[in-house]
Amino acid sequence: MVQLAINVDHVATLRQARGIDEPDPVLAAGICELAGAVGIVVHLREDRRHIQDRDVNLLRQTVKTKLNLEMGAAEEIIQIALNLKPDMVTVVPEKRQELTTEGGLDVAAQKEHLRGVIARMSDAAIPVSLFIDPDSTQIEASKEVGATFVEVHTGRYSDAENESEANKEFDLIAKAVDKAHEAGLRINAGHGLNYVNTPRVAALEKIEELSIGHAVMARAIFVGLDQAVREMLALCKSV
Ligand code: PXP
Numbered sequence: 001m002v003q004l005a006i007n008v009d010h011v012a013t014l015r016q017a018r019g020i021d022e023p024d025p026v027l028a029a030g031i032c033e034l035a036g037a038v039g040i041v042v043h044l045r046e047d048r049r050h051i052q053d054r055d056v057n058l059l060r061q062t063v064k065t066k067l068n069l070e071m072g073a074a075e076e077i078i079q080i081a082l083n084l085k086p087d088m089v090t091v092v093p094e095k096r097q098e099l100t101t102e103g104g105l106d107v108a109a110q111k112e113h114l115r116g117v118i119a120r121m122s123d124a125a126i127p128v129s130l131f132i133d134p135d136s137t138q139i140e141a142s143k144e145v146g147a148t149f150v151e152v153h154t155g156r157y158s159d160a161e162n163e164s165e166a167n168k169e170f171d172l173i174a175k176a177v178d179k180a181h182e183a184g185l186r187i188n189a190g191h192g193l194n195y196v197n198t199p200r201v202a203a204l205e206k207i208e209e210l211s212i213g214h215a216v217m218a219r220a221i222f223v224g225l226d227q228a229v230r231e232m233l234a235l236c237k238s239v
């Protein structure tokens with residue numbers, strides 16, 4: 001059964017909107033863990049628009065499951081990750097103007113840089129996941145540069161405007177998962193998954209973990225965070 005990791009960035013987004021100290025993503029992470037999440041994901045962006053250094057430091061001390069630090073491959077953030085020693089890092093492309101991570105990492109275009117980042121993380125015993133589009137070139141490149149995991153980008157599937165587009169995007173994800181598995185990579189997936197489109201992805205048996213943030217936090221506003229996580233977990237288990 002696929003496992004569920006929860007991204008708590010949006011709790012920090014709400015806090016930063018007021019510039020005060022609540023709601024606290026550290027408290028949110030604990031609630032997600034108690035509800036059954038097997039991991040907590042946070043993206044420490046270079047512009048610190050939501051998650052702050054204080055958050056990752058506290059989360060490192062408090063997360064009892066697994067802390068997955070999402071990060072761009074910039075030197076400042078690499079240094080923070082090496083000092084922090086999260087349970088894993090997920091390298092994502094990062095552009096200042098984007099609302100959220102928009103596309104997968106172009107691993108093929110920056111093999112040398114990523115090979116170096118992965119080697120440094122390996123020396124610190126931190127497994128690396130690369131967030132990539134469901135594309136065979138990117139899977140091969142991820143294997144070549146020494147990634148342990150790939151996180152398959154489900155955003156285009158999630159954003160599909162009709163059923164045939166969703167089917168087409170889903171097929172790309174399913175093929176990418178098979179290809180990554182054959183290459184010996186471990187596989188996570190995420191972006192844009194919600195209470196409607198998740199079961200189909202969760203049914204792909206080679207995916208170990210889904211990383212979900214927005215949909216769970218959006219539901220949490222109305223039903224509470226504990227229930228929102230439990231409902232997503234029930235969907236993952238239902239397939
Ligand atoms: N995976 C990655 C690499 C992401 O950047 C994000 C967004 O922060 C997610 C998963 C979660 O996406 P969503 O918030 O749409 O569930």
